[in-house]
Amino acid sequence: MLTRRIGERVLIGDDIELTVLEVKGDSIRLGIQAPRETRIQRAEIVAAVETENRSAARATEDEQRALLEALAGRRRAADTARTAEAGGE
Secondary structure (H helix, E strand, O other), rough: OOOOOOOOOEEEEEEEEEEEEEEEEEEEEEEEEEEOOOOOHHHHHHHHHHHHHHHHOOOOOOOOOOOHHHHHHHHHHHHHHHHHHHOOO
């Protein structure tokens, strides 16, 4: 844990610098200088996206069945179209 005042900086490695810009109540504004290729993300947003992605990836049995039926229907339609193009063979 570090204690910093407004205007004071923290260096991380050789190329990342955090500056305390403002303190209001329980909020702190930070300035961040880092190489453009450095990803800077709010941890709570990353966690929320991960949770939503996991939730979206879990399909119920009904959803799985509907998806399989839809895919089977598309395959039948494609097979029918190919047969029609080939002259009904």
